[in-house]
Amino acid sequence: MKKLRFKRKHLSIPYLLFFIFFVILPLLLIVYYAFTDANGSFSFGNFVEFFGNRNKIRLLSVSAIIGALNTVLCILIGYPVAMILVNKKFVKSGIIVLLFIMPMWINFVLRTAATRDLLYAIGIEGGNYPYLTTMIGMVYNYLPFAILPLYSTMLKMDKNLIEASYDLGATKPQTFVKTILPMTKPGIISAAQMVFMPTMSSFVISDVMGERKIQLIGNSIQFNFDQMRWNEGSFIAFIMLSIIAILMFLTRNTTKVETVRGGVW
Amino acid sequence: MAAEKILELKGVYKDFDGVSVVEDFNLYVKKGEFVTFLGPSGCGKTTTLRMIAGFEMPTKGEILLNGKDISSIPPHKRPINTVFQRYALFPHLDVYDNVAFGLKLKKINSGKVNKKGEPILRHLTKQEIDKKVNDALKKVDLEEFEYRDIDTLSGGQQQRVAIARAIVNEPEILLLDEPLGALDLKMRKDMQLELKEMHKKLGITFIYVTHDQEEALTLSDTIVVMNDGCIQQIGTPKDIYDEPVNAFVADFIGESNIYSGTIIDDNHVHFLYHKFECVDKFPKNEKVDVVVRPEDVEIMEKDEGILNAKIVSKIFKGVHYEYILMVGKMELMVQDTTSYDVDTEVGIYVKPFNIQIMNKEFKSNQYIGYLDKYNNLILDSGKLECDITQLLKGSHVDEEGYLVGPDGKIYDLTDADVKVEVGLGDIDIEDGEEGEIVGEIISMVYLGDHYRVIVRTEEEEDFVLDTIYTWNEEDRVSVHIAKEKIKLTLTKEIKEYEKA
Numbered sequence: 235m236k237k238l239r240f241k242r243k244h245l246s247i248p249y250l251l252f253f254i255f256f257v258i259l260p261l262l263l264i265v266y267y268a269f270t271d272a273n274g275s276f277s278f279g280n281f282v283e284f285f286g287n288r289n290k291i292r293l294l295s296v297s298a299i300i301g302a303l304n305t306v307l308c309i310l311i312g313y314p315v316a317m318i319l320v321n322k323k324f325v326k327s328g329i330i331v332l333l334f335i336m337p338m339w340i341n342f343v344l345r346t347a348a349t350r351d352l353l354y355a356i357g358i359e360g361g362n363y364p365y366l367t368t369m370i371g372m373v374y375n376y377l378p379f380a381i382l383p384l385y386s387t388m389l390k391m392d393k394n395l396i397e398a399s400y401d402l403g404a405t406k407p408q409t410f411v412k413t414i415l416p417m418t419k420p421g422i423i424s425a426a427q428m429v430f431m432p433t434m435s436s437f438v439i440s441d442v443m444g445e446r447k448i449q450l451i452g453n454s455i456q457f458n459f460d461q462m463r464w465n466e467g468s469f470i471a472f473i474m475l476s477i478i479a480i481l482m483f484l485t486r487n488t489t490k491v492e493t494v495r496g497g498v499w
Numbered sequence: 500m501a502a503e504k505i506l507e508l509k510g511v512y513k514d515f516d517g518v519s520v521v522e523d524f525n526l527y528v529k530k531g532e533f534v535t536f537l538g539p540s541g542c543g544k545t546t547t548l549r550m551i552a553g554f555e556m557p558t559k560g561e562i563l564l565n566g567k568d569i570s571s572i573p574p575h576k577r578p579i580n581t582v583f584q585r586y587a588l589f590p591h592l593d594v595y596d597n598v599a600f601g602l603k604l605k606k607i608n609s610g611k612v613n614k615k616g617e618p619i620l621r622h623l624t625k626q627e628i629d630k631k632v633n634d635a636l637k638k639v640d641l642e643e644f645e646y647r648d649i650d651t652l653s654g655g656q657q658q659r660v661a662i663a664r665a666i667v668n669e670p671e672i673l674l675l676d677e678p679l680g681a682l683d684l685k686m687r688k689d690m691q692l693e694l695k696e697m698h699k700k701l702g703i704t705f706i707y708v709t710h711d712q713e714e715a716l717t718l719s720d721t722i723v724v725m726n727d728g729c730i731q732q733i734g735t736p737k738d739i740y741d742e743p744v745n746a747f748v749a750d751f752i753g754e755s756n757i758y759s760g761t762i763i764d765d766n767h768v769h770f771l772y773h774k775f776e777c778v779d780k781f782p783k784n785e786k787v788d789v790v791v792r793p794e795d796v797e798i799m800e801k802d803e804g805i806l807n808a809k810i811v812s813k814i815f816k817g818v819h820y821e822y823i824l825m826v827g828k829m830e831l832m833v834q835d836t837t838s839y840d841v842d843t844e845v846g847i848y849v850k851p852f853n854i855q856i857m858n859k860e861f862k863s864n865q866y867i868g869y870l871d872k873y874n875n876l877i878l879d880s881g882k883l884e885c886d887i888t889q890l891l892k893g894s895h896v897d898e899e900g901y902l903v904g905p906d907g908k909i910y911d912l913t914d915a916d917v918k919v920e921v922g923l924g925d926i927d928i929e930d931g932e933e934g935e936i937v938g939e940i941i942s943m944v945y946l947g948d949h950y951r952v953i954v955r956t957e958e959e960e961d962f963v964l965d966t967i968y969t970w971n972e973e974d975r976v977s978v979h980i981a982k983e984k985i986k987l988t989l990t991k992e993i994k995e996y997e998k999a
Contacts, residue, residue, distance in 0.1 A: 394587035397554055400574040401581045402601035402668065412600070416591040 264475065267468030280469035290454070294473070297451040300365075301434040304372040305380075308429045309422060311373065312380035316421075319381070320388045338378055346371055346442045353443075364444035371443035372433055379432070380425040387421030423485050431478055504566075505530040505704050506551065506672060511560030513546055518959070520546045522728045524560070528672075528706065528721075533698050535707045537715040538725035539751070544708045547725075548674050551706065552581050564671070580665035581674040585681060586657045588649045594660050595645040598635055601668040602628045635667035638697065655686050662697070672704045679714065691717050712752045716740065724748050727941070745857050746951070749790040750944045756796075756831055758947040760789040760856070768856055771826045771947070773806045775849060779856040788857045788946075793821070795853035796833040804846030813841050829947040864921045864963055867990075872913040874900055876985060880956035880978075881935035885985045887912060891993055901998060909998040916990040925984035926964035928954060934977025938962065940970050954978055 271277040284290050318324050319331060337345060349371055350360055360367040395417065399409040437452035451470060458467030504527045511524040521543040528534050536544035549555045551562060553574030562570040569577055580601070588597050606620040613619050623631075636642050639659035649657065658678060665673055675694075679687045695718055698705050709715055715722050716736040724731040724739060724747075732744045743749035746757050760770030762781045767774050770789045781787055801807055808824035808831060820838060824831040824847070831847070839845060868878040874896065876885040888894045890912070893905035902910040928940075938956035952970055954962040962978050970976070989996075 392585070392587060394583045394585065395589060397552075397574070398581070398583055398587040398589070399600070400554075401552060401579075402664070403575045403604045404600075405575055408604060412604075413589060417589070419591070 261475070264468045264471050267464050268472035269469075270465060272465060280465055283466065284469055284473070290470075293449055293451055293454055296449075297434045300368070300372065300440075300448075300450065301430045303369065304376060304433040305426050305430045307369070307373050308376050308380035309384075309425050312377055312384055312425060313418075313422075315377075316381050316384035316388050319385050334378060334381060337374075342375070343438060343442070346375065346439055349374055350443050360443055360445040361447065364447035368440050368444040368448050371439045372436070375436075375439060376429045376433060379428040383424035383428060384418065384421040387418050387424075391417050427481065427485070430481070431474070434477075435474055503530050504528070505532075505564065506706075507561075507563040507566075508547075508551075509561040509563065511547070511550065511557045511562065513543070513550060513555060514558045520728050521550075521557075524730060526723060526730070526733065528704060531702050531704055533695075533705045533707065533718060533720045535709060535715040535719040535722050536725055537709060537712060537722050537751075538731075540710055542725040543728040544710075544725050545676055548581075548676055548706065548708050551672070552579055552674050553577050578671045579674060580668050580670040580672075581676065582658075582661045582665050582678045584676045584678070586661040586678075588657055588660055588664070590649050592649070593645070594636070594641065594647050594649065594652070595632055597649065597660055598632045598664045598667050599628050600664065602631055605668070631667055632663075635663040638666065638700070639663045654682050655690065658682065658690060662694075666697075666701060666703065670703060672706060673701075675705060675707045677709055678707075679709075679711075687714070694718060716752070724751065726751070741855075743790060743855060743857065746788045746790070746944050746946075747942070749788075749855065749857070754793045754832060754834075756791045756793065756947060757944060758789045758791075758829065759859070760787050761785070762787060762856075766851075768854065771806065771829055771831070773826075775805060775854055776851040777854045777856055778851050779854075781856060781858075786859050786862065788859050790855040790857065791831075791849055791853065793832040793834040794819075795849060796831065796835075797848045797850075798822070798833060798835050798837065798839060799846040799848060801844045801846050804848040806847050807844055808847050810839055810841050810843050810845060813839070830945075831947070863923065864919075864926070864961070866919040866921075866960065867916065868919050869914055869916050870912045872900065874902075874912065876917065876919065876987070878919070878936070878960060879958040880938065880960045883935065883980055883985065884982045885987060886982050887987065890917075890987055890989055902996075910993060910996045911998045912996050915996055918988045918990060920986040920988075921962075921980055921984060923951070923963055923965045925980060926962055927979045927981075928952065928962075928964065928966065928970070928976040929979060930974070930976060932975055932977060934979055936962075936978040938976065938978060940972050940974045940976060943970060943972055 268280055269276060269278070271279050315334065319334075324330060340348075350367065353367055353370065354360070358367060358370075391414075395413055396409060399413040400406075404412060434450065435452040435455070437450060437456050440448045440450045440453060451474065455467050455470050455474075458464075458470065506528040508524050508526045511521060512519065513521040524543075524547055526534075536547060538544045546555060550557050550570070553569070553572060557570050560570070561568050564577070564579075589600065592600065602623055605623060607623065609619045609621040611619045632645075633642070636645065639662055641656065641659050641663065644652070644656065644660075649660070652660065658681075661678070678694075679690050682690060691714060694705075698718075707715075707718060716739075719736055721733065722736055722739050723733050726747050732739055732748050734742070739748065739752055743752060743755075749755045749757055758770040760768045762783055762785045763769050763774060764783055765780055766776055766778070768777045768781075768787065768789060769775070797804070806826060808826045810822050811825050812823040814821045816834070819834045819836045822833045822835065822839065824833055824845070826847070833847075866878050868876050870885075870887065871877050871882070874885070874887050876883045887902055888896060891902060891904050891910070894902050894910075897903050897909070902912055904910065936956060938954040938960075940952055941955045941961075942951075942953040944951045946965075949965050949967045950969065952964055952966055954964070954976055956962075956978075
């Protein structure tokens with residue numbers, strides 16, 4: 235009888251099983267539910283229902299705008315923060331790093347609720363300014379996800395390149411635009427990917443911060459699933475998936491540099 | 500034609516967080532010269548280069564370019580370009596754009612003036628940039644590579660792009676920071692020749708940093724040998740090789756035999772247990788360091804030379820054999836093209852002018868310290884036990900720790916400042932960090948039958964010692980000095996410490 239030999243590639247079996255059961259199958263299920271009706275027969279009903287419904291389209295647009303705004307804000311704030319974090323001069327004590335990591339140790343819902351109460355205390359009431367409070371909550375929650383990829387690309391960046399740029403006659407602003415920014419582009423794209431989609435599909439932050447006055451696409455999925463409307467919910471999830479796929483496709487060339495260099499994300 | 504000084508460094512010092520990296524650096528560079536800063540890693544050569552480039556500001560001193568102080572001008576305004584150690588090419592740009600980077604930023608006088616009569620500056624046109632980039636790429640033999648990505652180039656090619664990127668801006672001085680460090684040996688040799696060629700063709704002043712003595716000898720017009728932040732010697736490659744000023748330079752440049760010797764008279768020096776004729780003039784009985792290059796030692800029949808020695812090892816090195824000979828307990832390295840068998844007894848001769856005699860840099864360790872109330876000696880680096888009775892003849896220490904003189908007077912030497920002298924042979928070092936004084940070995944030079952080791956503590960106190968054991972540079976060791984070997988002198992009269 236042939237003896238079973240353990241080979242190195244067998245190590246991938248658990249991962250493969252996990253991948254099939256928790257990634258591939260659910261994805262297929264989403265697609266299946268998205269294009270069937272409650273009886274299980276193939277249908278474009280959800281498609282027609284979603285794109286024929288003004289409210290749903292509005293929901294998608296608002297989510298996309300909030301997602302985009304949050305992405306821009308997170309990168310605008312996260313970029314300088316990441317620059318400070320990579321600069322050894324500033325982070326000798328590690329306190330700054332701690333400052334940005336510590337909030338992540340607190341429970342997400344609790345943290346969001348606390349943010350709401352804090353804003354309430356200083357007079358920014360979620361009920362009156364739902365968009366403002368939601369944005370504050372979003373930025374606060376997703377900022378670390380923007381900082382991390384930016385930080386890791388900046389850490390890998392050769393400091394000599396910045397000096398080379400000065401050496402060749404570039405001023406500080408010119409060096410930033412012509413050297414630092416293009417070289418950190420993979421980080422910026424990763425940061426955008428890490429922030430944009432999760433923002434669009436989140437519902438807890440908008441619920442808590444906006445006191446349920448703001449509906450995002452995430453709320454809609456959750457609502458449909460709560461009502462056992464699996465097909466409608468799945469179709470919205472399918473739309474989200476499509477957006478991710480399109481975005482990934484559009485940014486595939488720009489991240490080339492990083493994949494060649496063994497990127498983290 | 501007397502070439503003009505293009506660059507001058509006057510009394511330049513650089514400290515990082517209070518630790519001195521470059522000390523009192525004085526140098527001038529003539530236009531068109533190829534100057535090399537040579538020294539072991541951490542000797543301050545790169546820091547000096549970075550100060551010239553403008554990435555570091557000198558703590559003290561002046562850097563003059565064509566007579567004008569540039570030490571506070573930012574790097575982008577200096578007509579100086581750098582070739583970086585690992586090239587620092589922009590990965591997001593192709594070869595052409597890397598080379599054109601500086602040109603695209605450059606503004607030149609357009610020849611026109613505005614209403615106020617000030618010259619109007621303009622960017623270079625696309626054609627001008629194109630021409631310059633192509634010229635530069637041609638100079639480094641990379642014409643075909645314009646649109647290649649940086650990642651697709653080999654080390655040598657990246658090196659050339661880095662050079663093209665620097666020279667395209669027509670700098671007055673080109674700085675090269677160990678540019679060949681990342682290449683393999685064969686490539687390095689080729690690039691050395693190319694660099695030398697390029698220097699001749701371009702007529703730009705080159706300042707080159709390397710730790711490779713052979714590279715320095717091959718390339719330079721002038722070599723600046725540095726160690727520990729200080730210039731050791733400035734000279735042509737030949738000067739430095741033939742007339743090293745001290746044991747460090749001799750040891751660092753080429754192979755050498757270094758011995759302790761004594762001057763007998765004007766024409767003779769004693770080392771290797773024998774009297775040698777020499778040409779350098781030193782005071783009689785002076786203790787000196789003697790350097791003999793291995794290729795300057797002549798091997799002959801037994802009893803025909805100045806002394807006899809026994810061959811203990813023989814290595815074939817291609818052009819010559821490298822022999823290790825024993826003269827008594829001393830080793831002598833010899834390079835000779837003739838083959839001799841190991842264990843043969845041979846005669847040795849060295850021509851008088853091939854014997855280099857140098858002042859001993861160091862005769863004893865001297866420190867300033869003070870005594871604590873337990874009569875220990877306190878140096879910057881730590882505490883040592885010492886014998887304080889040497890401060891007063893016939894004295895002893897009483898039970899309470901006071902010094903009692905022969906006449907019964909009592910002295911309290913707590914906090915007394917003392918000058919300390921310790922001989923080179925009186926210091927022992929031990930592995931590990933167990934002792935009161937701990938430091939790192941920063942230098943080790945072989946002197947024929949023993950090593951001269953310098954241990955530096957974190958407090959920047961140096962302990963120079965002779966030892967027969969082999970250590971490694973950067974070893975952490977603890978320093979021990981026997982109590983009776985520490986020579987103390989009070990800085991003030993002992994009367995001042997008399998106890999009332």
